[in-house]
Amino acid sequence: MRYWLTFFILISSCLFLNNAFSADIEKGKLIFKRCSVCHNIDKPNNKVGPTLLNVIGRQAGSLKGYNFSPAMTNAGENGLMWDRENLITYLHNPRAMIKGTRMATVRLQNDDDIDDLIAYIKSASTSDQKIDDSKKNEHP
Template sequence: MWYRALPICLCFAFLLPLDAHSEDGDVAAGAVVFKKCAICHVAETDTNKVGPSLNGVFGRTAGTHPNFSYSPAMQEAGKGGLVWNETVLRDYLHAPQAKVKGTKMTFVGLKDDTEITNLIAYLKQYSK
């Protein structure tokens, strides 16, 4: 009789996460992805480079990091209520120019959702 429930159990098994990293991201893998960002950004310290520091980015209003010269588009996005959280950052990382038209960030974006999840996990450790 137990074998009748097996197909149902197998169906539900596919709905469960494969490991702890699948939902929260892998910080070590995110550090590797961050190398693409490190040309212009720093996360470990609160120092601006070509781009603003990403240290403490979560919860920050867009276009407001001190001592950084933001594009008018990014400043307007912040004044319009854009605050960096996981969802907003995920959208921005997919296509920066589409999320904030006129941003001076020329990066084309990340297309791989796993890379974005891992990058977000990496950035979160510097936003506490």
Template sequence: MSKSLSFILGMALSAGLALTSAARADGDAVEGAKVFKKCAACHTASEPKNRVGPHLVGIVGRGVASVADYKYSKAMADHTAEVPVWTVEALDAYLRSPKGVVKGTKMAFAGLKKDEDVANVIAYLTDPSAAN
């Protein structure tokens, strides 16, 4: 691998870790676990088991619509062309307005309205064990 490619990959990894750290710094995983109870009827963040919706284990940095044994809506599958990876920013937008971000999504949840709730859920999704 060339030095320039190594440098670019290193910078990209550092930027990704910084975003994850920033999201966790802005949110509280313990509070996020409480807010996540609104999501728990359809999703789990602590075990890779699908429910009505796909599991969310390791979602930050994971490909959108990438859980192999879950049947995503066509709208969500098509969304991967626009947003291929669940970044903190992509999750922030989606958690606020799932149907606004992915028109035709199967997700019935209207979204989280409070900035604090969104930040806390992202902190929880980033590291569910931090809520224990």
């Protein structure tokens, strides 16, 4: 009985903390406006930067139809995947993480802002949205 009570308290605490620190998708959408100068999130075609549609879980530098810097391609070939931790590090200082990247220095310093941005990117990307390789580097 004592173990069940401890287990219940532990699980309840985790659920409470998860809700207390959940990311704000609407705030992330506002933050993304800075990114939208170079990146699409709602379309599979690229702008100056690659589309971020379904970027979470993607290997860095692997999107077909976009001409990545050799540094970004090498990072992906060496195993860099875009997950929360890597995006936080990258968005703090892209050029420090991947020397030779072409990404403009945006530098989001606040982890909460980055979490909000990631939440928005996740919400805007769905598994049924596919990247059409024929779009290549089309600009809107």
